[in-house]
Amino acid sequence: MVERRPDEAGSRESRFLRTLAGEALTPPPIWLMRQAGRYLPEYRELRARAGGFLDLCYTPKFATEVTLQPIRRFDLDAAILFSDILVVPHALGRDVRFVEGEGPRLDPMTSLADVHRLKEAIDLDFLAPVYETVSRVRAELDPSKALIGFCGAPYTVATYMVGGRGGEEQAPARLLAYREPDTFQALIDRLVDASAAHLLAQLRAGADAVQIFDSWSGDLPPAEFARWSTAPIKAVCERVRAEVPDAPIIAFARGAGAKLADFAAAVPANAFGIATSENLAAARRAVPGHRALQGAVDPIALVAGGAALDRAVDTVLEALGDHPLILNLGHGVRQETPPEHVAQLVARARSR
Ligand code: CP3
Numbered sequence: 001m002v003e004r005r006p007d008e009a010g011s012r013e014s015r016f017l018r019t020l021a022g023e024a025l026t027p028p029p030i031w032l033m034r035q036a037g038r039y040l041p042e043y044r045e046l047r048a049r050a051g052g053f054l055d056l057c058y059t060p061k062f063a064t065e066v067t068l069q070p071i072r073r074f075d076l077d078a079a080i081l082f083s084d085i086l087v088v089p090h091a092l093g094r095d096v097r098f099v100e101g102e103g104p105r106l107d108p109m110t111s112l113a114d115v116h117r118l119k120e121a122i123d124l125d126f127l128a129p130v131y132e133t134v135s136r137v138r139a140e141l142d143p144s145k146a147l148i149g150f151c152g153a154p155y156t157v158a159t160y161m162v163g164g165r166g167g168e169e170q171a172p173a174r175l176l177a178y179r180e181p182d183t184f185q186a187l188i189d190r191l192v193d194a195s196a197a198h199l200l201a202q203l204r205a206g207a208d209a210v211q212i213f214d215s216w217s218g219d220l221p222p223a224e225f226a227r228w229s230t231a232p233i234k235a236v237c238e239r240v241r242a243e244v245p246d247a248p249i250i251a252f253a254r255g256a257g258a259k260l261a262d263f264a265a266a267v268p269a270n271a272f273g274i275a276t277s278e279n280l281a282a283a284r285r286a287v288p289g290h291r292a293l294q295g296a297v298d299p300i301a302l303v304a305g306g307a308a309l310d311r312a313v314d315t316v317l318e319a320l321g322d323h324p325l326i327l328n329l330g331h332g333v334r335q336e337t338p339p340e341h342v343a344q345l346v347a348r349a350r351s352r
Helices: 015-020 041-050 053-057 058-072 086-090 112-116 127-138 152-162 168-179 181-204 220-245 257-266 280-286 299-306 304-320 341-350
Strands: 078-080 096-099 104-107 146-152 209-214 249-253 271-275 292-297 325-329
Touching: 015 127, 015 209, 015 304, 015 325, 041 053, 041 058, 053 058, 053 096, 058 078, 058 127, 058 292, 086 096, 086 181, 104 152, 112 181, 112 249, 112 299, 127 146, 127 220, 127 249, 146 152, 152 168, 152 181, 152 209, 152 220, 168 181, 168 220, 181 209, 181 220, 209 220, 220 249, 220 257, 249 257, 257 271, 257 280, 280 292, 280 304, 299 341, 304 325, 304 341
Parallel strands: 078 146, 146 209, 209 249, 249 271, 271 292, 292 325
Antiparallel strands: 096 104
């Protein structure tokens, strides 16, 4: 693993890791959620050769190349492993498919018996190609750039496992959580174990930092958010830190809004993701001290480009520029994004 002690921060030290250690840098380090993907012609070309999306994720040669594509094109400060949050249910024995043009499909889980049918522990051998990709990327990446590993938060992954797909405010999972909280808790507990093991395997393979994506918990009322989002993410962080005490962690509870202050008080992450819709001043108050914020340019402003994009970048830099900040989007890059607009975002942020 690369050095990440702030006192040794030299020219080769990653600016991304310095920010996670609590430094406010101008310009801030930049990476974008979903920075690899279908908006890039070189991704579409490789994806067509690999076959399915999961074949791409599980073939280290291809996944390494796709991870590095946006770094070569845009000189971003961090690469994110090319994979998916749904490899965790896959490695717990669930059937996971990606339907062209529609998204992920899993066989819905409806009962405690389904939870008991999951593998006792996540099959890390099954995910060996993912960890090999981490090692390959780290070996090829410039030392000044960081490699981010990731997992989905237990709640978000559970919503796909219970509902079998995304959509409709993840209602099937929420319904199960209200009707059979013990069943839902048993599933969440399995996912806490599996997620921590998956993050640790990525850190051991060479990931410099990890991000936990909770894409759907923002919709939950505060008490449910505390139980199903905050508590499991806190547990994952603690499991990881028990083995790798200085592991840099980014927690992204998308749309936490007014729940962010309690979330940040409980979760021992180095940085917190901020969604597009958040009030930046309020987010800053919610995360006191030297812990970093990550976000929050509107992905649709990135599609628009031009003066609107410049304004969107400037707004984030003006609100958060003197705080430890990782410039990113408030959600992932959209497929219809012109690649030149990503170059524009990077140039704008680095010109100030
Ligand atoms: O950010 C990156 O560039 C790294 C790779 C990454 C992917 N998915 C690749 C991907 C990451 C970090 C994810 C996370 C992920 N996956 C989340 C959390 C973040 C978020 O977006 O809220 C979720 C909810 C998923 C589940 C998932 N995977 C969905 C809902 C879909 C379908 C949506 C779509 O855009 O098709 C995927 C597929 C997926 N994951 C693609 C990519 C590049 C598109 C696959 C393709 O090439 O067809």
